[in-house]
Amino acid sequence: MENTEPKYNNISLNDIIDNNFVYHAPKEDQPKRYELIRNTIKNAAKIISENCPSSRELSIAINKLDEAVMWANASIARNEK
Numbered sequence: 001m002e003n004t005e006p007k008y009n010n011i012s013l014n015d016i017i018d019n020n021f022v023y024h025a026p027k028e029d030q031p032k033r034y035e036l037i038r039n040t041i042k043n044a045a046k047i048i049s050e051n052c053p054s055s056r057e058l059s060i061a062i063n064k065l066d067e068a069v070m071w072a073n074a075s076i077a078r079n080e081k
Contacts, residue, residue: 024077037072041065 006013026034045065052058 034073
C-alpha cells in the first residue's frame with residue numbers, strides 16, 4: 001500500500017506534529033531574541049492604542065500583534081535545532 005501521509009516541504013505531518021507539540025527549551029541567544037520581538041511589538045501596540053479610538057478594530061489590531069509575537073517566537077523555538 002502506498003504511503004499517503006500528508007507532507008509539507010517534504011516533512012511528514014506526523015514529524016511536524018511531534019515537533020510543534022513538545023516543549024522547546026531556549027538555546028543560546030534565543031531568550032534575548034524572544035525579548036527583542038516582544039518589546040518591539042509591545043511598542044507598536046502602545047503606539048496603535050494611543051492613536052486609535054477604542055473600537056472592535058483596535059481590539060483586533062492588538063490581538064493580531066499578540067499573535068505575531070507568538071508566531072515569531074514559535075518560528076525560532078520550533079525551527080532552530
